[in-house]
């Protein structure tokens with residue numbers, strides 16, 4: 001049994017405390033199907049989130065089978081199914097793949113057979129067996145809602161909370177979905193609650209709860225609804241509600257409330273819950289489920305795949321083309337000691353040539369670095385923000401934020417490794433940049449790519465939308481070149497102020513420090529800016545990676561529900 005006692009939920013608006021829900025008292029047995037109805041904005045979703053544990057009540061208590069959830073902790077993730085209004089499946093995957101991922105992330109199964117059995121059962125009970133191989137992209141509205149329910153059923157939750165799962169459907173599909181929820185509620189351990197503002201199909205519910213401006217104004221059998229509000233048909237309830245203040249309606253209901261609850265079957269299960277729910281899989285199982293799902297989506301998305309491979313192939317090529325003129329000069333550095341006037345003139349000429357060469361080496365490396373930061377931002381800017389609502393849902397279902405970030409790190413590491421490796425090897429093969437040793441050169445390119453990828457992952461975890469994250473990340477890359485000081489020197493104070501944040505600078509300066517000494521001399525001549533030592537480059541870029549991942553973890557942990 002679910003019981004809410006004198007619940008109040010307030011938010012802070014400027015300096016005022018505004019109650020979105022007030023004096024909420026209700027009791028619903030298990031094996032029951034309840035509708036929460038009411039005009040738009042009356043607090044239905046807010047109430048549902050409170051029951052789901054997404055919102056925290058300001059005062060009052062919530063009990064489940066006699067257990068005080070406010071004091072003794074929320075229900076286990078596997079005990080609750082929460083179906084939000086938005087789609088919580090990946091469009092690129094099929095119905096079955098989505099359900100399989102949900103099982104891997106949320107329900108522990110004992111064997112392969114048990115796993116497939118569970119997937120089959122869930123698909124069958126939601127009427128999806130026939131379309132299990134279809135990609136979600138092509139599903140109808142009603143089929144998507146079925147899938148949303150299926151994803152929640154993998155743990156056999158005792159509390160199934162649905163928000164507007166029938167809105168926007170045609171009457172036939174709406175009826176089918178309500179019928180499906182009704183079927184799911186015919187289980188003595190389970191309570192199904194559906195929020196809706198549609199007043200059709202009310203007959204299928206065991207009880208209807210009417211909310212108005214955050215107050216309960218009725219809770220009882222659907223048959224008695226018309227009589228209670230003195231209207232002819234259920235659809236007239238809303239206009240009728242508007243005629244009186246919500247407080248007055250709530251006052252009237254308070255007089256009838258006790259009589260209604262007294263007539264209700266009370267099944268007290270004071271003993272520990274008779275839980276039939278599954279347990280959440282371990283961190284490793286979740287990690288692999290997330291990691292492999294990410295690759296699958298990556299390979300399904302043709303557009304993204306094409307973009308990634310084009311960037312991978314074309315960017316190093318760009319570096320080479322832009323510096324093609326200087327490349328053949330790179331191999332010969334002129335060194336001679338002048339003795340005669342003619343030799344002195346030759347020396348001056350050689351000097352100019354060598355300075356020019358220093359500029360070419362510096363420019364070549366800066367170009368590598370900038371393109372790798374661009375790849376970094378492209379790698380991760382949308383990574384979390386683009387699927388945030390799905391992740392919020394999965395987090396509520398028991399997916400650990402650290403494991404989620406870990407799976408992103410593993411996925412992105414592969415991209416970063418390929419990009420920086422190819423950039424280093426391809427450019428080196430053609431341009432023969434005079435580095436003393438290629439390893440530090442490669443590692444500094446890898447780190448600048450990894451640093452930008454990590455920072456943009458952090459941005460992605462904090463952003464409100466994927467577009468916002470993309471835009472911010474592009475700005476960040478755009479500022480790298482002008483603020484690096486490699487092209488034009490900044491005023492000294494501005495350089496010291498911005499330098500710690502400019503990853504392109506540290507990678508470039510570090511690589512310059514690793515050039516053959518003769519070249520380094522000329523690079524120093526043509527560069528107006530301070531050149532930090534290589535070890536400091538490693539330290540700062542390493543810090544960028546750590547800070548980026550830390551921010552990503554904090555951002556991912558923080559709840560971010562859209563509605």
Ligand SMILES: Nc1ncnc2c1ncn2[C@@H]1O[C@H](COP(=O)(O)OP(=O)(O)OP(=O)(O)O)[C@@H](O)[C@H]1O
Pocket residue numbers: 011020038039040041042043044045046047197563
């Ligand atoms: N976190 C919040 N901060 C400020 N206002 C909020 C917050 N959450 C909800 N509200 C406001 O509280 C009211 C109730 O919102 P809620 O989403 O619960 O309504 P609803 O009954 O589900 O409406 P609908 O039928 O349109 O979905 C709305 O006016 C909404 O704007």
Ligand SMILES: [Mg+2]
Pocket residue numbers: 044045046
């Ligand atoms: Mg709502």
